[in-house]
Amino acid sequence: MEVKKKEKIMQADQNLDCKGLSCPMPIIKLAKTMKKMASGEVLEMLGTDPGSKADVPAWCEKTGNVFLEHSEEGGTHTFYIKKK
Amino acid sequence: MFKKGVLRELFDSLFGKSWPMWVGGILLAMMNILLFVIKYPWGSSSGYTNIGQNIFQIIGVTSLGTKVPISLHAVALLNIFVVVGAFVSSLFSREFGIRISPVGELVKGFVGGALMAIGATVGAGCTTGGFFTGLAALSAGALTLAAGFMIGTFVALRYLLWEMEALPNISMGKSFIFLTGTGKKTGWQRWLGWLMIALVLFLFNTYTASSSGAMKIIGWHIMIGLILGMILQRSRYCIVRAFREPFMTGEATAPVAVMLSILVALVGFTVIKYFGVGNAGEFAARAIEMKGVYANFWLRALIGGFIFGLGMTVAGGCAVGTLWRAGEGHVKLWFAALGFVIMAPLSKGFIVPAVKKLLPESMQKQMFLPDILGYTGAVVLVLFILLLWYMFAKWNEKTGKFSAL
Numbered sequence: 308m309e310v311k312k313k314e315k316i317m318q319a320d321q322n323l324d325c326k327g328l329s330c331p332m333p334i335i336k337l338a339k340t341m342k343k344m345a346s347g348e349v350l351e352m353l354g355t356d357p358g359s360k361a362d363v364p365a366w367c368e369k370t371g372n373v374f375l376e377h378s379e380e381g382g383t384h385t386f387y388i389k390k391k
Numbered sequence: 392m393f394k395k396g397v398l399r400e401l402f403d404s405l406f407g408k409s410w411p412m413w414v415g416g417i418l419l420a421m422m423n424i425l426l427f428v429i430k431y432p433w434g435s436s437s438g439y440t441n442i443g444q445n446i447f448q449i450i451g452v453t454s455l456g457t458k459v460p461i462s463l464h465a466v467a468l469l470n471i472f473v474v475v476g477a478f479v480s481s482l483f484s485r486e487f488g489i490r491i492s493p494v495g496e497l498v499k500g501f502v503g504g505a506l507m508a509i510g511a512t513v514g515a516g517c518t519t520g521g522f523f524t525g526l527a528a529l530s531a532g533a534l535t536l537a538a539g540f541m542i543g544t545f546v547a548l549r550y551l552l553w554e555m556e557a558l559p560n561i562s563m564g565k566s567f568i569f570l571t572g573t574g575k576k577t578g579w580q581r582w583l584g585w586l587m588i589a590l591v592l593f594l595f596n597t598y599t600a601s602s603s604g605a606m607k608i609i610g611w612h613i614m615i616g617l618i619l620g621m622i623l624q625r626s627r628y629c630i631v632r633a634f635r636e637p638f639m640t641g642e643a644t645a646p647v648a649v650m651l652s653i654l655v656a657l658v659g660f661t662v663i664k665y666f667g668v669g670n671a672g673e674f675a676a677r678a679i680e681m682k683g684v685y686a687n688f689w690l691r692a693l694i695g696g697f698i699f700g701l702g703m704t705v706a707g708g709c710a711v712g713t714l715w716r717a718g719e720g721h722v723k724l725w726f727a728a729l730g731f732v733i734m735a736p737l738s739k740g741f742i743v744p745a746v747k748k749l750l751p752e753s754m755q756k757q758m759f760l761p762d763i764l765g766y767t768g769a770v771v772l773v774l775f776i777l778l779l780w781y782m783f784a785k786w787n788e789k790t791g792k793f794s795a796l
Binding site for chain 2: 326331358360369381
């Protein structure tokens, strides 16, 4: 239940719902949303594609944004990403 | 399900987390070599066409139908059991879930599938049979097909980026997810996986118990389909990404994985062709050499590849990528498979004859590279092209010159 606690602490400035979408739509939406955010802001992203587990951290590493957190419940993944 | 122990450890190491895509690439190439030895190297689109023809046959449109039922078509069954394999492996890894995307996405799936069907029939090959297999089989058409994929993918990716700005509603709206592996009461999912494996073993046994060689071959396609599906799902192997990523995020992971699978298959295929290994009673040595070489060099493959590239990018999966994602429960890809299946016989009946008539013979040649360059020259040429592709992907990964995101 540690994950749950963290979830509550994490404050998001922006939300992005990618539930139901499959590759490549979540990453395209993520990139588009992050472009409009200010440096230091945190995005909460929801998704149901198992591929996102690897794709989101990889994209963050590639673009220099900070991947903060990932949790999963009932097939829905929650990601927290901080804009560089 | 198991007591904690060595078996559980083995199970978790296989299904606990994804495999690197390049591991999948090597394993898939080995399976492709086996398929070549058994009968034909790996292809997928002719299986879609057969399934579609059977549908037209059943609804009474016999002009687009076929007399070969799915149960006797090795490639159609291979496709179906790739779906089953991916289904089993997503159940085991708790990644299965029926994911219904917004309506706009479902439409894109269907349209993408239909475009892939046109591309694969016009170009005489998809990313698997025409490109992965074709390049390893030293077919000249595979090169122009790849050029077509690249242009088509680039254009369709521009469309997706434009759509996101101009028509964001297409990918927004209600979505649903059912039966996921990590919710409550999900123990049955792994048992269902084992049940599916038992079913495949039963079918394998039924086919291979027949005295007919053709039935034995079909039985092996069922088994290899299951294995392919599991490898594909675990490694999330994706040829669309190999073409798309350089233009999107710039990552070189997928291109490198696909290059590696072509490289491994190239070694196996070349040995098989050089020595004429295989069912020599059925195939003369020349026929074995020409396996995986299609009459599509050069413009025919370029046009087909372009259309296929558009389709696979819009759908989010190539012919084979559609199959394993469908098995994992992505309903958008169910629609892509449906579009592919319905459009393939139509395209084969109406579009392909027109294209064949329109194009001069010199633009739709069945060209086996060793006939011009010798085996050494042909293999060196393919290695050189893979090397160029590698250099481009790696350089672009660093500089991001061609990446949009």
